[in-house]
Amino acid sequence: MIDLTIKKKVGDFCLDVDLQVENEILVLFGPSGAGKSTILQCVAGLLTPDEGLIAIDGEKVFAATAGRMERNVPVHRRRIGYVFQNYALFPHLTVWQNIVYGVRRHPQRREMVEDMIIRMRLGGLEKRYSHQLSGGQQQRVALARALVIQPRVLLLDEPFSALDTMVREKLQQDLLHMQGQLGLSTLYVTHDVKDAFTLGDRLAIINKGKIEQIGSKEDVFDHPTSIAAARFTGTRNIFRGEVMGRDENGVVILWRGFKLWSSCAAAGTGSKVEFCIRPEEIMIMRDDRPPKEELAQNLLSGKIVRQIAKGPSISLFLKIEESDGTSGEAKLARDYDLEMALPRHVYRKLDLRVGKRVTVSLKRSALHVIGPLA
Amino acid sequence: MILQPLYLSLKVATASTLAVFVVGLILAIVLAKKHFPGKNVVETLVTLPLVLPPTVVGYYLLFVVGGHGLLGPLLAATQIQIIFTWVAAAIASAVVSLPLMVRTSKVAIESVDPSLEKAARTLGSPEWRVLLDVTLPLSRRGILAGVVLAFARGLGEFGATLMVAGNIPGRTQTMPLAIYSAVQTNKMGEANLLVLIMTVVSFIVLWMVNRWQREWWFRKAI
Numbered sequence: 063m064i065d066l067t068i069k070k071k072v073g074d075f076c077l078d079v080d081l082q083v084e085n086e087i088l089v090l091f092g093p094s095g096a097g098k099s100t101i102l103q104c105v106a107g108l109l110t111p112d113e114g115l116i117a118i119d120g121e122k123v124f125a126a127t128a129g130r131m132e133r134n135v136p137v138h139r140r141r142i143g144y145v146f147q148n149y150a151l152f153p154h155l156t157v158w159q160n161i162v163y164g165v166r167r168h169p170q171r172r173e174m175v176e177d178m179i180i181r182m183r184l185g186g187l188e189k190r191y192s193h194q195l196s197g198g199q200q201q202r203v204a205l206a207r208a209l210v211i212q213p214r215v216l217l218l219d220e221p222f223s224a225l226d227t228m229v230r231e232k233l234q235q236d237l238l239h240m241q242g243q244l245g246l247s248t249l250y251v252t253h254d255v256k257d258a259f260t261l262g263d264r265l266a267i268i269n270k271g272k273i274e275q276i277g278s279k280e281d282v283f284d285h286p287t288s289i290a291a292a293r294f295t296g297t298r299n300i301f302r303g304e305v306m307g308r309d310e311n312g313v314v315i316l317w318r319g320f321k322l323w324s325s326c327a328a329a330g331t332g333s334k335v336e337f338c339i340r341p342e343e344i345m346i347m348r349d350d351r352p353p354k355e356e357l358a359q360n361l362l363s364g365k366i367v368r369q370i371a372k373g374p375s376i377s378l379f380l381k382i383e384e385s386d387g388t389s390g391e392a393k394l395a396r397d398y399d400l401e402m403a404l405p406r407h408v409y410r411k412l413d414l415r416v417g418k419r420v421t422v423s424l425k426r427s428a429l430h431v432i433g434p435l436a
Numbered sequence: 437m438i439l440q441p442l443y444l445s446l447k448v449a450t451a452s453t454l455a456v457f458v459v460g461l462i463l464a465i466v467l468a469k470k471h472f473p474g475k476n477v478v479e480t481l482v483t484l485p486l487v488l489p490p491t492v493v494g495y496y497l498l499f500v501v502g503g504h505g506l507l508g509p510l511l512a513a514t515q516i517q518i519i520f521t522w523v524a525a526a527i528a529s530a531v532v533s534l535p536l537m538v539r540t541s542k543v544a545i546e547s548v549d550p551s552l553e554k555a556a557r558t559l560g561s562p563e564w565r566v567l568l569d570v571t572l573p574l575s576r577r578g579i580l581a582g583v584v585l586a587f588a589r590g591l592g593e594f595g596a597t598l599m600v601a602g603n604i605p606g607r608t609q610t611m612p613l614a615i616y617s618a619v620q621t622n623k624m625g626e627a628n629l630l631v632l633i634m635t636v637v638s639f640i641v642l643w644m645v646n647r648w649q650r651e652w653w654f655r656k657a658i
Contacts, residue, residue: 164559
């Protein structure tokens with residue numbers, strides 16, 4: 063368990079965070095330079111915060127108030143598993159020597175290293191040097207080396223950013239498996255949305271040295287509490303509208319002449335709000351079938367102006383036809399209004415293409431009003 | 437004995453290199469890793485012999501270890517004679533070759549990936565262990581290059597040696613001095629031979645280092 067409340071100033075950058083990590087994977091997610099790695103380095107003791115408190119499993123490893131240092135356990139006594147972005151394998155040592163490094167004085171080191179080699183599927187590579195390994199193998203050695211010391215917490219700094227998708231997915235499974243077995247408090251830094259969603263139990267969005275939002279990953283992804291949080295988690299469609307009224311299930315928002323229902327009840331009538339919907343939550347309506355009841359609201363029609371294939375899914379960009387025939391609100395800088403993502407097979411079945419006119423439903427339950435949760 | 441100067445040169449260069457290795461490496465580590473007030477001044481002072489004329493360095497050395505120098509009374513009291521001995525030649529060599537050792541080693545130490553040192557720290561190593569296990573092994577190539585350069589510089593030292601050790605045949609007359617004397621006294625045959633020996637020895641040293649470095653690179657590249 064990690065308990066941390068720290069402040070650190072580096073030039074103009076100011077880190078100010080407060081986090082608790084149970085026996086779970088907490089993903090620190092956010093843009094480059096937001097301070098994610100700085101947090102890890104503070105926990106490890108590689109950087110010293112200006113003030114605050116860091117406790118690992120209840121043991122205070124750092125404490126300082128108003129510039130007065132009370133306690134600062136040096137890095138080598140913190141027993142922290144740290145996996146670096148570039149793996150940081152010792153190039154002059156073999157796989158075996160790399161893994162044994164942290165336990166080389168331990169009487170059971172042989173068994174410990176052998177166990178790790180089996181768990182991390184590194185058998186047969188013991189005598190290799192890091193430059194003779196593939197990226198995925200290097201990553202597994204780095205993980206084995208960090209875990210063999212039986213760390214109290216595991217810190218991972220964008221460990222999979224340099225790997226191709228297939229290796230990455232396999233390693234993510236390895237990591238989830240090991241983490242589950244060992245029940246380690248884990249801090250995982252990434253700027254990759256997919257990484258964050260796959261691995262995180264909870265998610266903290268870090269932005270400009272502060273926590274923008276923290277919560278279960280479903281909460282953070284589906285209910286961003288700020289525009290920045292919505293942007294970072296890939297909620298492409300962010301709009302402004304005015305709350306017109308409400309019923310027992312939520313509110314209705316007026317946007318460019320359309321009435322859109324949202325299940326969020328937080329906003330008061332008459333207030334201007336920002337609201338958003340994830341591209342994959344926009345449903346395409348089929349002309350030949352009546353819409354299901356949950357999708358019958360929030361129907362919009364528009365023309366596909368652009369499409370981008372993204373692996374298994376396709377992104378479509380829609381220009382909405384105005385309800386009153388005018389050009390609506392102030393001209394947008396972009397040529398589309400909605401971004402939606404749908405599976406390739408749906409795209410094929412419906413014979414979609416640029417220029418085609420379609421009707422879509424902004425699923426009421428996924429239309430989220432940005433702001434503090436009710 | 438024609439080989440006496442060669443023997444003396446090797447002895448002086450070896451002794452000087454040993455001293456430069458220890459002192460230079462410590463200085464390189466401190467300069468690469470530590471930040472302290474006056475660091476720039478220390479670095480400049482260490483580098484100064486590289487650009488000063490060797491006679492100037494020799495003059496300063498006379499000022500320190502000479503009979504009337506700073507350490508003169510101490511040396512007299514302990515009956516140690518440094519000036520006009522091979523030890524003086526070794527000291528002169530050491531001072532002029534120190535910058536080469538410090539500079540190359542410092543660059544090598546600084547170029548070790550800091551994340552490797554951080555990794556060693558998180559794996560339970562205190563600073564001195566990180567230095568021995570990671571930093572020094574990974575900068576060994578640069579350190580060795582520094583040692584070889586220092587040795588080569590010591591082998592060819594002339595000006596400062598002449599100032600503090602003189603040119604005493606059989607005692608302080610190293611190869612460069614012997615060559616100079618041979619030319620001065622018009623013994624061209626002797627000069628030719630000494631020049632040839634000097635060239636061959638220098639060539640062998642550099643050739644070995646080059647070869648060793650290439651092998652190292654090769655191993656690293658695959």
